[in-house]
Amino acid sequence: MAELGKPILEIKDLCKNFGGIAAVDGLSFIVRQGEILGLLGPNGSGKTTLFNLITGVFDSDSGKVLFQEHDITNEESFKIALKGISRTFQSTKVFPFQTVLDNIAIAMIARAHKRHGHEASQRIDKVLEFTLLSNVRNARAGDLTHAQQRRLMVAMALIEDPELLLLDEITAGMSGEECNEMIEMARKIRERGITIVLIEHNMRVAMALSDRVLVLNFGKKIAEGTPGEITTNEAVLEAYLGREEA
Amino acid sequence: MGTISDLLKKKSTYIFLAALIFVVILPLYSSGYVLRVMITMASGIIAAMCLNVVLGYMGYPSLCQNVFFGVGAYTMALATVKLGFSPWTALLLSPIVTFIIGYLAAIPFLKLRSMFFAIATLAFTGVVSAVLVNLPKITGSNAGLRGIPRLVKSDVTFFYLEIALILVILVLTVIMSRSFWGKILIAIREDEDLAPHFGINTTRYKRLTFAVTSAATGVAGAIFFSYQTFISSNYFTIGSSFTALAVAVVGGGGTALGPIFGGLVVVGAPEAFRGMSEAMSLWRPAFVGIVLVVVILLSPGGIVGIFQSVTGYLKKRGEK
Numbered sequence: 235m236a237e238l239g240k241p242i243l244e245i246k247d248l249c250k251n252f253g254g255i256a257a258v259d260g261l262s263f264i265v266r267q268g269e270i271l272g273l274l275g276p277n278g279s280g281k282t283t284l285f286n287l288i289t290g291v292f293d294s295d296s297g298k299v300l301f302q303e304h305d306i307t308n309e310e311s312f313k314i315a316l317k318g319i320s321r322t323f324q325s326t327k328v329f330p331f332q333t334v335l336d337n338i339a340i341a342m343i344a345r346a347h348k349r350h351g352h353e354a355s356q357r358i359d360k361v362l363e364f365t366l367l368s369n370v371r372n373a374r375a376g377d378l379t380h381a382q383q384r385r386l387m388v389a390m391a392l393i394e395d396p397e398l399l400l401l402d403e404i405t406a407g408m409s410g411e412e413c414n415e416m417i418e419m420a421r422k423i424r425e426r427g428i429t430i431v432l433i434e435h436n437m438r439v440a441m442a443l444s445d446r447v448l449v450l451n452f453g454k455k456i457a458e459g460t461p462g463e464i465t466t467n468e469a470v471l472e473a474y475l476g477r478e479e480a
Numbered sequence: 481m482g483t484i485s486d487l488l489k490k491k492s493t494y495i496f497l498a499a500l501i502f503v504v505i506l507p508l509y510s511s512g513y514v515l516r517v518m519i520t521m522a523s524g525i526i527a528a529m530c531l532n533v534v535l536g537y538m539g540y541p542s543l544c545q546n547v548f549f550g551v552g553a554y555t556m557a558l559a560t561v562k563l564g565f566s567p568w569t570a571l572l573l574s575p576i577v578t579f580i581i582g583y584l585a586a587i588p589f590l591k592l593r594s595m596f597f598a599i600a601t602l603a604f605t606g607v608v609s610a611v612l613v614n615l616p617k618i619t620g621s622n623a624g625l626r627g628i629p630r631l632v633k634s635d636v637t638f639f640y641l642e643i644a645l646i647l648v649i650l651v652l653t654v655i656m657s658r659s660f661w662g663k664i665l666i667a668i669r670e671d672e673d674l675a676p677h678f679g680i681n682t683t684r685y686k687r688l689t690f691a692v693t694s695a696a697t698g699v700a701g702a703i704f705f706s707y708q709t710f711i712s713s714n715y716f717t718i719g720s721s722f723t724a725l726a727v728a729v730v731g732g733g734g735t736a737l738g739p740i741f742g743g744l745v746v747v748g749a750p751e752a753f754r755g756m757s758e759a760m761s762l763w764r765p766a767f768v769g770i771v772l773v774v775v776i777l778l779s780p781g782g783i784v785g786i787f788q789s790v791t792g793y794l795k796k797r798g799e800k
Contacts, residue, residue, distance in 0.1 A: 289677060311676035321677060329670040340667045343660050344679030390678065 239267025241300075242398055242429050243288070248297035250280075250287055250453075257283040259453035260297070265398070270420070270430045272444030274464070276473065280453035281433045282324055285400050289321050290314045302397065316344065320396035322387040324403050324433070330376030334367055334386060337375050341390035357393065365389040365419065381412040388419065392428075399423060401432040405439050417442055441465070449473070503643060507636045515635050517751045519707060522642035523549075525743030526700035528727035529649045529736075530693035535725070536734030537662065538689055539669030540590065544601040545697055545724035547585075547608045550716040551578045552698025553705040557625045558618070560706075567629045567706050574702035575695035582694025586687040593672075605721040612713035624712025631706045638707045645703065646740070649696055653736040665689060669734075723747070726768060730775045732782025741783040745771055 243265040250258040258280045265271050273281045286292045288299055290311035299307045306314055329337050338358050339346075346354065362368045365385040370378060375386060384404060391399060401420065405413045413436065420443055424430055434440035440447065441461040449457040449464060451473040457464055464470055487493045507515050531545045552574040559570035589600050612619045619625070632638055656662050664685050667675040675682050705711045723746065731742025746768055753764040779785040 291673075310681075312679050312681045315677050315679040323674075327671060327674045329667060329674070331670055332666065336663070336666075340663050340675070340680075341678045343663055343667075344681075346660060394679075 241265065242267045242302060243431070244298075244300040245284075245288075246298040246300070248284070248287060248299065249295045250283055250292060251295055256453045258287060258294070261450070261453065261455055263448055263455060263458065265429060265431055267429055268424070268427065269445045270424055270432065270443050272440045272447040272461070273431060273433045273450065274440055274447055274470075275450035279450040281450055282402060283453075284450075285321060285402055285431075285433065288314075288400065289319060312344070318397035319400065320391035320394070320398070321400035322384075322391050322402055322404060324406065326380070326383045326387060328375040328383055328386050328390070331374060333374055334362070334371045334378070337386060337390055338362070338393055341393050345394055361389045361393050364392070364422070366415070381408050381415075384408065384416075385419075392423065395426075396428060398429045398431070401430060401434075403433055403435055405434065405436050413439055500647075504640070507639045512635065515639060517748065519635065519639050519642060519704070521743050521747040522639065522646060523700045523704040524723060524727055524747040525739055526642065526645055526649060527697050527724040528731065528739035528742055529646065529653065530697040530700075531724045532728045532731070532733060532735075532739045533653060533656070533665070533693045534690055535728055536732075536738070537657065537665040537669065538686065539672075540686075540690075541594070541598040541725070542601045542690075543598050543721050543725060544585070544604045544608075546716055546721040547605050548578050548582055548694040548697040549701035549704075549724075550608065550612070551581050551694075552701030553711055553715075554612075554619060555698065556702035556706055557628050557711045560629050561625050561627055562618075567631045571631060571699065571702050571706070574698045578698025578701075579691045579695035582698075583687055583691035585694075586690040590683070590686045590690060602718060602721070605716075606718050609713065609716050609718060612716055619713060620711070621713055624710055624714075626710050628706055628709045628711065630709060631703065635707070638703070641703055642700070645696075645700060650736055650740075657736065661685070661689075723768075726772050730772055730782055732784030735782075735784040738782055738784045745783065 241264045245261055245263050248258050248261045249256065261280070261284065273284070275281050283292065287294045288306075290306075290309050290313070293308040297307070298305060301314075301317060301319060304317070306317065306319075329340060332340065335358065338361065342354065342357075359368070362371055365388055367382060367385060367389060370382060375383065378386065384406070388401070388404065404420070405416050408416065417439055420430060420432070430443075432440070432443065434443070444461055447457075447459060447461050447464045448455060449467070449470045456473055457467045457470045459467065507518065510518065527545050527549050530548075531542060534540050534542050555574040555577045556567065556570045559565040559573050560567055565573070585604060589597060589604065592600050613621050615621070616623070630638075632641065656665075664675070664680055664682075667678075667680060668682050668686060672682055727742035727746045728739050729742070730746050731738030731740065749771070750764045750767050753760055753767065775782055779789070781788065
């Protein structure tokens with residue numbers, strides 16, 4: 235494994251309550267430049283809430299989020315995106331009535347003034363090829379297959395070369411073959427120098443991709459380590475994998 | 481310029497030019513009454529074209545379009561009658577005042593979505609309407625303000641002024657819809673929560689769009705009441721705010737030309753009832769409602785939607 239860089243994302247004592255229920259409860263961790271960090275945990279353990287706090291969908295109650303040493307706690311979503319954090323969503327989110335190309339165009343638009351038309355179209359060609367969408371570029375996003383829509387979400391998150399990519403269950407609802415394509419894609423994204431945090435329910439995918447794994451339960455960190463360490467961790471086995479398997 | 485030579489190749493360009501020439505010649509041979517109907521219709525079309533950007537492109541069902549029509553109109557009336565400005569100076573003031581009011585209204589209202597936004601803007605119309613009635617010293621209340629100076633002398637010129645404004649708004653709408661701004665509005669319409677994750681400042685674009693379209697509506701209001709020379713609070717009721725919405729929806733939301741067709745049907749056609757017997761003219765308001773219901777049921781894309789499906793059908797048949 236390549237040597238990991240300095241911290242790109244720091245979460246410090248982050249808390250979020252929904253009507254008295256702690257979704258994220260004093261969570262702290264660090265993501266280092268160039269790594270793939272896997273987030274695991276049972277349903278309702280606060281994984282997606284964490285993504286929503288990082289990307290400004292919800293305001294946190296207390297705690298801090300630092301991105302490249304800048305405080306981005308409770309900033310507006312669009313500002314966070316402009317700083318270089320992209321994300322995908324658990325349930326597929328694209329602009330369904332627009333074509334694939336228009337979806338990508340919308341994803342580029344906030345920073346489109348920085349480059350010329352030719353450069354932009356080259357960039358689009360590259361990302362479509364990378365996400366295996368070149369042949370459906372003129373199709374309406376809503377008409378694509380489930381896996382294609384999930385890949386379009388990745389394409390839209392990637393088009394502006396983010397520093398940090400948050401992938402929320404990219405393989406949700408995909409077949410084995412499609413999962414493998416996604417794993418391959420995520421590895422290639424990391425090779426391009428993009429740091430990834432991924433939420434994954436599919437154990438095989440999480441273990442195959444992650445350099446390091448963080449396990450959450452009831453909004454708290456219960457374990458952290460390499461995939462190998464995690465599979466033998468007592469607390470994890472109890473909370474997440476189930477006792478009888480221990 | 482590739483765009484101009486492209487336009488010259490299109491059949492629709494010539495249809496549009498022919499329609500424009502017809503519209504320019506028409507008032508020269510119209511009676512005073514018909515001209516009056518056309519001027520009323522044109523200002524309804526302008527308000528609907530502006531609403532169409534907010535409703536059709538951005539996806540916000542605003543029910544306060546006639547508030548901005550009214551703000552522009554009262555700016556014209558008060559600046560000329562009370563403050564002694566020339567009508568042309570007042571015409572420059574009206575979009576500025578309406579822009580500011582539109583922007584301020586956008587701040588709370590655009591935090592709401594769909595039905596809640598519609599109800600809030602409808603209530604806003606009610607509030608403004610009540611304010612106009614209850615400030616007789618300023619607005620003249622029901623009795624109104626008289627003696628608003630006319631921008632131009634003849635009614636025909638007034639009509640041309642409105643046609644010019646329609647053309648300007650039409651061109652700006654087409655340019656806007658093809659620019660980054662149009663894409664941003666479409667993104668907001670299709671998934672407002674998703675758009676910010678691509679760095680789009682949705683709040684800024686929503687407020688600016690709302691304020692700019694309000695300003696353009698204000699200009700239409702200023703022109704129309706300078707033509708009328710008289711304004712009163714009776715023009716700005718909750719009921720009248722419904723007209724712009726009906727025009728935009730019947731014409732076809734989210735299409736640049738839609739409001740023009742909508743205006744012809746919703747504002748123009750009911751005038752035919754006036755010429756009939758008194759008993760028939762009572763059916764005028766019902767006509768608008770019926771047309772609206774029928775068009776929505778038959779074609780959610782409005783009149784433009786009907787055209788599109790007919791031409792689409794003919795093209796398919798041609799290919800076979």
